[in-house]
Amino acid sequence: MSPAVATRVVLAVDLGGTTMKGVVVDETGREVADLERPTPTAGVVEALGDLLGELGSVARGQGLTPVGAAVVSPGSVDEGQGVVRYASNLGWRDVPLRDLLEPAVGLPIAVAHDVRTAGLAEWRFGAARGSDDVVLVPIGTGVAAAVVSAGGLVTGATGTAGEFGHIPVVPDGEPCACGQRGCLEVYASGAGVARRYAARTGSVATAREVVARLGSDPDADEVWAEAVTVLARGLAILTLLLDPSVIVLGGGFSHAGEALLVPLGAELRDGLAWRAPPEVAVSRLGDRAGRVGAAVLAFEAAGLGDLVTAWPTS
Ligand SMILES: [Zn+2]
Structure with a gap:
């Protein structure tokens, strides 16, 4: 039976x-x-x-x-x-x-x-449902991306498509563990924000604690502003390359909410002179x-x- x-x-x-x-x-x-x-x-x-x-x-x-x-x-x-x-x-x-x-x-x-x-889950059941062109960017300790283009997940020739965190967006920037310099995740990740805040201040704080100090701690403001700028630069590159209808942010970073989305949206608009930016949403499935x-x-x-x-x- x-x-x-x-x-x-x-x-x-x-x-x-x-x-x-x-x-x-x-x-x-x-x-x-x-x-x-x-x-x-x-x-x-x-x-x-x-x-x-x-x-x-x-x-x-x-x-x-x-x-x-x-x-x-x-x-x-x-x-x-x-x-x-x-x-x-x-x-x-x-x-x-x-x-x-x-x-x-x-x-x-x-x-x-x-x-x-x-990314597949977020595309089928979450914040990117109904779109054929989507990028999911989980930002935690590091940064990666899942790319859906023309209704299909992009894997790449060697299975390594979506290494968004290692796009070198800062010329001659800080070294990355991957061997390059100026990688996005050196600046705009949980580990990156914590490390850069500690380097400036000599005091240890998680990215979440740095966000909690915004507005009252100029070092926190500075490190966060740099992270947002670098992330906006990366998302502008993704937008110009792939033309997604929505970019879904996930991971611990996305819990920053308005402190992230408001300045990020403004900088992404500024970074795209001739076209409108895509919608930037937060993961629903977490x-x-x-x-x-x-x-x-x-x-x-x-x-x-x-x-x-x-x-x-x-
Ligand atoms: Zn790297």
């Missing part, structure tokens, strides 16, 4: 440098269970297999039937082959994740890039986006991609 329709679920894992966040998602898009584990310093593939196995056991314990799985990874990912080409945080090079995990887990498994997958997108890919891997078209929007 085939399982009743409502019992089919997928297992989705968002693999980060420090934690692995797993969820069980049913075919209506509801998260029915979640598990989080620290990312080990060695044996990450085995730990992923174990986490997927645990998620599967939890699902079966609730009378649910896992039909597919997905793992989203940072770094450079060949989604067609299911191979993580390079992930510096994990020390990975050419790891055939899909081929390693499928026999262990016994389910079809999709392997995808974390930021692109978050840090759930990666897991939601992974669940979509898992249902697609199971040959059940049609199910997700009925999922609720945010």
Whole structure:
């Protein structure tokens, strides 16, 4: 007997440098269970297999039937082959994740890039819904982008499209860990703002604390203004190159709200002399986006991609 329709679920894992966040998602898009584990310093593939196995056991314990799985990874990912080409945080090079995990887990498994997958979710169910030309820019410790152009996610020839944080926007600027100088994320990221504030003042503060000091601390004002200017310059480049209808900002930076959006909107307008800027919106799915997108890919891997078209929007 085939399982009743409502019992089919997928297992989705968002693999980060420090934690692995797993969820069980049913075919209506509801998260029915979640598990989080620290990312080990060695044996990450085995730990992923174990986490997927645990998620599967939890699902079966609730009378649910896992039909597919997905793992989203940072770094450079060949989604067609299911191979993580390079992930510096994990020390990975050419790891055939899909081929390693499928026999262990016994389910079809999709392997995808974390930021692109978050972009997929925001595009289908969130702030960029209904548009064929979208850029999602999560700004956290670092900066990346998921690009949707002409109704399709752009992966690039080597799986590294969207490295927005490493566009060198400041000539002869400060060095970046990537080896270039003047990269966007050196100035306009959580880590960048915190580091630059500490360098000016000698006192340690997170980007969130720097934002809280705006208007009362000239150093905070200066560092934030530089971050906004650099980000606006980067978004102007994206706009001129891709002509998106909406740019969706995510990550911790987007929580700054008006302190970010108001000056950013003004500087983006000023930076685009001959055309109107696109709408700049804040992510609706937040840090759930990666897991939601992974669940979509898992249902697609199971040959059940049609199910997700009925999922609720945010
Ligand atoms: Zn860089």
